[in-house]
Amino acid sequence: xxxxxxxxxxxxxxxxxxxxxLVRRLKERGASVRAILTKGGAEFVTPLSFSVLTEEKAFxxxxxxxxxxxxxxxxxxxxxxxxxxxxxxxDLLAKMAQGLAxxxxxxxxLATDKRVLAAPAxxxxxxxxxxxxxxxxxxxxxxxxxxxxxxxxxxCGEYGLGRMAEPAAILDAIAGLLDTKTTGPLxxxxxxxxxxxxxxxTHEPIDPVRYLANRSSGKQGHALARAASALGAEVTLVxxxxxxxxxxxxxxxxxxxxxxxxAATLAALPADIAICAAAVADWRAADEAPQKLxxxxxxxxxxxxxxxxxxxxxxxxxxxxxxxxxxIGFAAETENLxxxxxxxRRAKGADWIVANDVWPGTGAMGGDHxxxxxxxxxxxxDWPPMSKDEMATRLLARAADALSSLRSAAE
Ligand code: CTP
Numbered sequence: 001x002x003x004x005x006x007x008x009x010x011x012x013x014x015x016x017x018x019x020x021x022l023v024r025r026l027k028e029r030g031a032s033v034r035a036i037l038t039k040g041g042a043e044f045v046t047p048l049s050f051s052v053l054t055e056e057k058a059f060x061x062x063x064x065x066x067x068x069x070x071x072x073x074x075x076x077x078x079x080x081x082x083x084x085x086x087x088x089x090x091d092l093l094a095k096m097a098q099g100l101a102x103x104x105x106x107x108x109x110l111a112t113d114k115r116v117l118a119a120p121a122x123x124x125x126x127x128x129x130x131x132x133x134x135x136x137x138x139x140x141x142x143x144x145x146x147x148x149x150x151x152x153x154x155x156c157g158e159y160g161l162g163r164m165a166e167p168a169a170i171l172d173a174i175a176g177l178l179d180t181k182t183t184g185p186l187x188x189x190x191x192x193x194x195x196x197x198x199x200x201x202t203h204e205p206i207d208p209v210r211y212l213a214n215r216s217s218g219k220q221g222h223a224l225a226r227a228a229s230a231l232g233a234e235v236t237l238v239x240x241x242x243x244x245x246x247x248x249x250x251x252x253x254x255x256x257x258x259x260x261x262x263a264a265t266l267a268a269l270p271a272d273i274a275i276c277a278a279a280v281a282d283w284r285a286a287d288e289a290p291q292k293l294x295x296x297x298x299x300x301x302x303x304x305x306x307x308x309x310x311x312x313x314x315x316x317x318x319x320x321x322x323x324x325x326x327x328i329g330f331a332a333e334t335e336n337l338x339x340x341x342x343x344x345r346r347a348k349g350a351d352w353i354v355a356n357d358v359w360p361g362t363g364a365m366g367g368d369h370x371x372x373x374x375x376x377x378x379x380x381x382d383w384p385p386m387s388k389d390e391m392a393t394r395l396l397a398r399a400a401d402a403l404s405s406l407r408s409a410a411e
Contacts, residue, residue, distance in 0.1 A: 002030035007080035012040015013087035015164035016119040016405035087121035097135035124160030145188040146230035147173035150389035156213035172397040188232025189400035195228040196271035198278035200240035207289035216279035218242030236268040258309035274324040276313040317349035332358040
């Protein structure tokens, strides 16, 4: 990030304070930062805080004629390598989608030909509103890249999707966008890439009303699909039964059983990256009863014969014509985490394994946070605890990097 010039647009949301931290981290990495605050942004954080941290004047109003004379909105855009909108409020995103330009921030955004990364931050209902969904879809088509939002507790006391991504995740997305190897002036680091993700549990029928299942919520797999799409990928999400909304802009294929998941996954190839985050049931009932099973007598035992399910990760990772270049699996363990996960990487032929401890009480299963160890051919990386959204963004930014170095090695 050395010598890169970031133009940071700060919208009017409580998350604006996190943008101060973002400036600090960008400066630490050698980038220079200029900030523009919307009128709302300046209500939450002062332009002075930004000018102290950026060591530059912080800009606020298009109609400040002195600023326009000194440095106009066109120059602000011209002198940047990347524009980052953080927080990107629902209002600011709506203006961007409409092409409105009634203040300095929106005038710069309309006048720019540089890449734009937006970090949305808003109340969960605003995020889910059809108007915001439409605006996000429009902006994606326009080539705007997104990072977040994350799921979690909000300033208004509600819970859900809408928290601004953490500065570290925004930083990773910035690094990906600044990577000169990515294609096109408005592309994300995964533009032109196909990403295939499995998510959620599978349900294996015993009879027409009963099934075998597990406690997977699908939160991690869905977060990965959101993050991959936000970084510009064309994403197929093959999901078992979950109670989560479809990530916007993602092709979702819903399945129930491991066999259906395998078929849908193979049908979605070719892909550049495959991530198996689903908790696929290892076994299914050997014979699915055509009618509801009856108990023979009170207190009597019943035996259920199980047959093994196909391993989707191992199938995808087999050397074959359509093998994705990067195959990533998960290892959920309750003991000997690194040892078992490394063995799983070798046994299944995956390139990377994301190992996490799912001992009850860690909160990983069904929770919003995770602590993972990334096992690659080069060794083990211990990642700090973070939200599943942040983990997803960082993992995909890493995958984008890995793919571009694979490509350069092949060139
Ligand atoms: N996986 C898969 N298909 C299966 C079983 C697992 O694709 N039938 C994938 C999961 O999506 C995950 C990885 O394999 O990426 C590890 O899954 P896990 O259940 O932890 O491993 P298992 O192979 O089931 O091993 P064990 O239960 O013995 O630990």
